[in-house]
Amino acid sequence: DGVNETVESERKQKEMEIAKSYKGYEDGIRKRYKIDADNRPKVSLWGILKSMIGKDMTKMTLPVSFNEPTSLLYRVVEDMEYTDLLDIAADRHDSTERLVYVAGFAASEYASTIGRVAKPFNPLLGETYEYVRPDLGYRFFIEQVSHHPPVGAAYAESAKWTYYGESAVKSKFYGKSFEFNPLGTWFLHIRPANGAPEELYTWKKVTSSVVGIITGNPVVDNYGPMEVKNWTTGEVCYLDFKAKGWKASSAFQVSGKVVDANGRTRWSMGGRWNDKIYARLTPGYEAVVGAPEDEAKDKSNQAFLVWEAHYRPPPGEIPFNVTPFVVTLNDLPDRLKPVVAPTDSRLRPDQRAMEEGEYDFAATEKNRVEEGQRARRRIREAKGEEFTPRWFTKAKHPITGEDYWLFNHEYWKIRDQVANGEKKWED
Numbered sequence: 001d002g003v004n005e006t007v008e009s010e011r012k013q014k015e016m017e018i019a020k021s022y023k024g025y026e027d028g029i030r031k032r033y034k035i036d037a038d039n040r041p042k043v044s045l046w047g048i049l050k051s052m053i054g055k056d057m058t059k060m061t062l063p064v065s066f067n068e069p070t071s072l073l074y075r076v077v078e079d080m081e082y083t084d085l086l087d088i089a090a091d092r093h094d095s096t097e098r099l100v101y102v103a104g105f106a107a108s109e110y111a112s113t114i115g116r117v118a119k120p121f122n123p124l125l126g127e128t129y130e131y132v133r134p135d136l137g138y139r140f141f142i143e144q145v146s147h148h149p150p151v152g153a154a155y156a157e158s159a160k161w162t163y164y165g166e167s168a169v170k171s172k173f174y175g176k177s178f179e180f181n182p183l184g185t186w187f188l189h190i191r192p193a194n195g196a197p198e199e200l201y202t203w204k205k206v207t208s209s210v211v212g213i214i215t216g217n218p219v220v221d222n223y224g225p226m227e228v229k230n231w232t233t234g235e236v237c238y239l240d241f242k243a244k245g246w247k248a249s250s251a252f253q254v255s256g257k258v259v260d261a262n263g264r265t266r267w268s269m270g271g272r273w274n275d276k277i278y279a280r281l282t283p284g285y286e287a288v289v290g291a292p293e294d295e296a297k298d299k300s301n302q303a304f305l306v307w308e309a310h311y312r313p314p315p316g317e318i319p320f321n322v323t324p325f326v327v328t329l330n331d332l333p334d335r336l337k338p339v340v341a342p343t344d345s346r347l348r349p350d351q352r353a354m355e356e357g358e359y360d361f362a363a364t365e366k367n368r369v370e371e372g373q374r375a376r377r378r379i380r381e382a383k384g385e386e387f388t389p390r391w392f393t394k395a396k397h398p399i400t401g402e403d404y405w406l407f408n409h410e411y412w413k414i415r416d417q418v419a420n421g422e423k424k425w426e427d
């Protein structure tokens, strides 16, 4: 598939703009934590949670040993693990094929939730996080724009696509399960290689839940419908994440279809969100895709692999049972230190202590930074001021009409000046 000349030069220009943010990331990604095992005390989750039925997670104070060295900001960056699917999507010449890969991307983020029954740190108001991948050609930025309820506004960009949205989760503990309901919409702009007009896709995340808390075997499940819509062409992908039932065979199951603007089926999709997702061209009909029997049936029209989960080392191999991608997140090499904003998550001493297995220190530091946050709020209240985000403003989306967070693009400009010694981050 060739790339249209105008598109090619637009991509080059975007690439050069993004490459300015590579400063500080010269050492490459981190491969391991300082510690080899987390040795966290084993405490029964049910023993702690049983008195908290009906509460949401923001109202719970849990021992720091229930944390993992991530935060709700990092959990949003985790969605970037399979951006190669967006690169592939942008290079496909058929818009329904692009949608297949975009939907694959939307479903790809759930694999990393397995075995992660731990609480991410709650970001401070105004806390920011930047994550740049020179090897993959994208940069990502997020700011905590509200504390109660916790809301993060994110913006990521590469030569071929732009991705942004709001991360806000409503949670509730029911005893039988702990439910996490994401509220925000995710927006994706794709710049197709063939010169077709830039496309806007949107979707919302499915529900995550923890079941098996009472029986002492807590596992994460992800379930519900997902609708990935191409606003430019009117094509839609409907995916259904099946809830883990009593039958082992229903665990991790995803199935769905891509329909054209007239509602006619074009592709069938299916597979398992912990493993692989397939698609098959099924014009005018639907088929079960990804099941072993599917492959054998029709030799002339095989399903193809859309997404495959990255290798996950066996439990216990990486502390806190995080993924290799997560290990790259909280890294702060010497070259990056003077470049990131003073509000960057990497500078949080409590998260750093957690990562290094210093749990008592993590707990006292967590108290200290949260006290600081309360003190800043009291000062604002005394002055009659309200917190305003530094890098995002609320706006109406020009295409979908929804409320969303508009990125002001200042962050990377200032960061570049800081990296070049022309400016200092003002505190």
Ligand code: CLR
Residues within 6 Å of the ligand: 066, 072, 075, 076, 113, 116, 117, 118, 119, 120, 167, 169, 178, 180, 182, 205, 208, 209, 210, 220
């Ligand atoms: C789901 C996708 C959203 C962002 C998001 C926010 C909160 C996360 C949730 C995701 C996944 C499940 C989660 C939750 C916070 C806590 C919960 C990690 C990533 C874990 C499984 C709860 C563990 C139980 C505690 C009480 C110890 O876009």
